[in-house]
Amino acid sequence: MPDNNEINADSQNVSKARMLWLLFWEFFKIASFVVGGGFAILIVAEDVFVKKYHWLRDGELSDMLALIQTVPGLTAGNIAIYTGYRIAGTAGALLALTGVAMPSFIVITAIAAGFSALPLDHYIVQGAFTGVRTAMAGLMLVALVQLWKSSLRDPLQYAVFIAGIIAVSLFHLNPGWLIGTALILGPVWCMAILRRIPKAAEEEEAQK
Amino acid sequence: MNLIVIFFLFAYFGCLCLSGGSSLLQFYIDELVVARQWMTLEGLGNLMAISQVTPGPIGVNLATFLGYTQGGFWGGLLATVGLLTPSYILMSLAVKSYTKWHDSRFVRSLMYTLKPMTLALVATALFAALGMSVFTDQIPFDYWTGMVEKYEGNFGICWEMTPLFIFAIVALWKKKLSIMSVIFISAGIGAAIAAVMGPASA
Structure with a gap:
């Protein structure tokens, strides 16, 4: 596209204010048109900020996937924060994050405002919802299987996984306590008992 | 507050x-x-x-x-x-x-x-999501393992949803369809099933 070249040409000396605006606007557009999860956003953001603006290294966002997934938060939000921070510091991160959240906020507020007027009790609408919930159950099963390989790699990790399921399903424990327990158990096991850190899955995959 | x-x-x-x-x-x-x-x-x-x-x-x-x-x-x-x-x-x-x-x-x-x-x-x-789609109620793990004595739920298999569940898994796993298409198709099939079965099924 011809306009890409124009932006490339002056991207070397864009003012900070314009850079911040572009971070906001590009993420606003990305979030508006990408429906669903965070990984689609990663691909589109890489396309925009690498190919169009040359503000990130080629493949930088994919390389940072481990970091984006490690830090607590939504994938989409963390991608925006990372990109914004790398390009324009804390202000850039804030503007990119605002851009990524804004479309959801506008659309959902509009829907939620008219939510009570929708014929939600109608049996056909209920049927459609049951259909979507079924698809979501399938989606979650597929996500579970895909996460399985990188999350469960040795017996202790299997034990933690099973203990976590039992704690929630049978004892109805608060998931916050479980995350807290895992936060203590990991360093105690790896650094005090095992005295080595099992190799992270991402590193092995990155080497391939 | x-x-x-x-x-x-x-x-x-x-x-x-x-x-x-x-x-x-x-x-x-x-x-x-x-x-x-x-x-x-x-x-x-x-x-x-x-x-x-x-x-x-x-x-x-x-x-x-x-x-x-x-x-x-x-x-x-x-x-x-x-x-x-x-x-x-x-x-x-x-x-x-x-x-x-x-x-x-x-x-x-x-x-x-x-x-x-x-x-x-x-x-x-995922168990919770299954409990409101392919099953008629939440999976009673605590009852099955004897953690609670009495069961008052209504657990069973919601047969009309199982083919849709399998379709969603296959479509998403093989990456034949985008998540969006799978969800819209599922909404349509869910509505169609409800329409065929009539208001009593809900």
């Missing part, structure tokens, strides 16, 4: 949602449905369904929606801001000290147990 609760509750969710928010649903079930009873499990499922098909990342959509149902416009705003604030702070710190963060033995030892625990929360959220 309620708005402050919403903000800090979602900030708490924001601190704990690892692996890009995939374990978030279990937190919503536990805190919003079970502990605070702000909504039913089905209600949460319906909000999630709408969040899935509207523009924007699903995590942000759902947070805005949940906040709005509890505190209107400001509730939606504070829930969204609350959810994203912890990651804004933590992610900025992490990028700043990336090399230290990445090689840190401490962070790697944290991830060693956090990943399987997060996966366990994904699994329990």
Whole structure:
């Protein structure tokens, strides 16, 4: 596209204010048109900020996937924060994050405002919802299987996984306590008992 | 008062949602449905369904929606801001000290147990989703294992939904269809099944 070249040409000396605006606007557009999860956003953001603006290294966002997934938060939000921070510091991160959240906020507020007027009790609408919930159950099963390989790699990790399921399903424990327990158990096991850190899955995959 | 609760509750969710928010649903079930009873499990499922098909990342959509149902416009705003604030702070710190963060033995030892625990929360959220789609009620693990003596639920298999469930898994696993298409097709099939079976089935 011809306009890409124009932006490339002056991207070397864009003012900070314009850079911040572009971070906001590009993420606003990305979030508006990408429906669903965070990984689609990663691909589109890489396309925009690498190919169009040359503000990130080629493949930088994919390389940072481990970091984006490690830090607590939504994938989409963390991608925006990372990109914004790398390009324009804390202000850039804030503007990119605002851009990524804004479309959801506008659309959902509009829907939620008219939510009570929708014929939600109608049996056909209920049927459609049951259909979507079924698809979501399938989606979650597929996500579970895909996460399985990188999350469960040795017996202790299997034990933690099973203990976590039992704690929630049978004892109805608060998931916050479980995350807290895992936060203590990991360093105690790896650094005090095992005295080595099992190799992270991402590193092995990155080497391939 | 309620708005402050919403903000800090979602900030708490924001601190704990690892692996890009995939374990978030279990937190919503536990805190919003079970502990605070702000909504039913089905209600949460319906909000999630709408969040899935509207523009924007699903995590942000759902947070805005949940906040709005509890505190209107400001509730939606504070829930969204609350959810994203912890990651804004933590992610900025992490990028700043990336090399230290990445090689840190401490962070790697944290991830060693956090990943399987997060996966366990994904699994329990999956059980909840199954309980409101292919099963007629939540899976009574506690009754089956004798943790509770009496069972008052209505657990059974919802046969008309099982082919749709299998279709969704195959389509998503083989990457034949996008998530969006699978969801819209499922909504259509669900509506068609309801129309054929009549109002009594609901």
